[in-house]
Amino acid sequence: xxxxxxxxxxxxxxxKELESIPATPLQxxxxxxxxxxxxxxxxxxxxxxxxxxxxxxxSNTSGPFxxxxxxxxxxxxxxxxxxxxxxxYTTILIARGATMGNVRIIDRPMAxxxxxxxxxxxxxxxxxxxxxxxxxxxxxxxxxxxGSIVTxxxxxxxxxxxxxxxxxxxxxxISSILLMIDRKxxxxxxxKSEIEAVFNSLVDHLMTGxxxxxxxxxxxxx
Numbered sequence: 001x002x003x004x005x006x007x008x009x010x011x012x013x014x015x016k017e018l019e020s021i022p023a024t025p026l027q028x029x030x031x032x033x034x035x036x037x038x039x040x041x042x043x044x045x046x047x048x049x050x051x052x053x054x055x056x057x058x059s060n061t062s063g064p065f066x067x068x069x070x071x072x073x074x075x076x077x078x079x080x081x082x083x084x085x086x087x088x089y090t091t092i093l094i095a096r097g098a099t100m101g102n103v104r105i106i107d108r109p110m111a112x113x114x115x116x117x118x119x120x121x122x123x124x125x126x127x128x129x130x131x132x133x134x135x136x137x138x139x140x141x142x143x144x145x146x147g148s149i150v151t152x153x154x155x156x157x158x159x160x161x162x163x164x165x166x167x168x169x170x171x172x173x174i175s176s177i178l179l180m181i182d183r184k185x186x187x188x189x190x191x192k193s194e195i196e197a198v199f200n201s202l203v204d205h206l207m208t209g210x211x212x213x214x215x216x217x218x219x220x221x222x
Contacts, residue, residue, distance in 0.1 A: 002188060006181045013174045014136055023162035029125050030163075032155055033090065033118035035111060036082025038073055045081070048074030052083065053112040055094045061104045063186045064131060064179065066092065073111060083111040089127035091119040091134055093141075096152040101141035105131045117158065124168055128175035133163060 026032075035053075038045035051069040058066065073083065086092075088109055094102045095117050105127065112118060119134070121127050144161065145153040165171060206212075 002181055002185045006178060006185070009178065009181070010132065010136060013178075014133055018164040018166065021164040021166060023164050025159060026119075026161040026163050027159035029122055029165055030130065031120045031122060032159060033084070033086055033120060034082065034155070035084070035086075035113045035116060035118065037113045038077030038081040038083065042077070042080075045074055045077030046071070048072050048077065050074065050078055050085070051108075051110040053092055053106070053110050053116065055097060055099055055102075055113075055115045058092050058094050058102050058104045058116065059099045062189060064105050064128075064182050065107045066104045066110070069110065078111060082114065085109045085111055086118045087120055089120075091127065091131045093117045093119055093134065093158075095158075096147075096150055098151070100145060100151050100153060101138035103131060103134045117155065125165055126168060126171035126175055128179060129165070129171035130163075132175055132178050137161070 040046070050073045052071050052073045053066060053069050054071070057069045061067065073081075077083070078085070086106060086109060088107060089105060091103050091105050092112060093116060094100050096115055119130060121130050140161065141153055142151065144157050145151045166174075204210075
């Protein structure tokens with residue numbers, strides 16, 4: 001129900017409400033940042049304390065924020081590669097492959113590899129509003145991409161993607177509501193996962209005879 005409510009609000013806030021606002025190229029309101037990969041032949045570049053985002057991290061994330069990354073790089077790896085530290089609340093966009101167009105946002109500084117773009121809003125715009133706007137534009141991303149085997153969107157083409165931004169206050173109002181609903185969805189997903197884990201554990205115990213039905217407490221009803 002929360003997902004359906006969010007979908008309805010996104011249609012209202014990010015499509016219908018913005019129809020009267022002139023579109024401008026993405027590059028007018030957003031800085032496009034690129035990443036890189038340190039040499040995998042140099043052990044000193046890896047397993048440090050700098051979180052390093054890849055397309056896999058973006059796709060495997062549930063909810064708006066990337067909470068952890070599969071791999072980490074060191075300061076030496078950062079300094080000896082095209083990778084750079086991205087500012088907090090940068091939206092990470094997958095730029096190639098089967099998951100191209102997927103987006104997530106970071107809530108602390110991280111680095112990323114070259115399969116993604118980092119999109120950081122310029123002054124006067126809300127970063128969460130950008131994230132929610134881009135999360136609706138996967139089809140548009142695919143339409144401006146190229147490649148028959150590996151789909152890719154270039155920086156130059158991405159920079160011309162038309163976006164609509166209301167006033168900053170309105171952006172913050174919209175993104176705060178959508179974030180509140182996302183937090184509700186994440187809470188419910190966690191609860192569901194915990195209940196499923198208990199259920200699966202109980203079934204396993206019953207199947208192996210560790211617990212018998214007669215040993216289970218009788219449920220009480222009000």
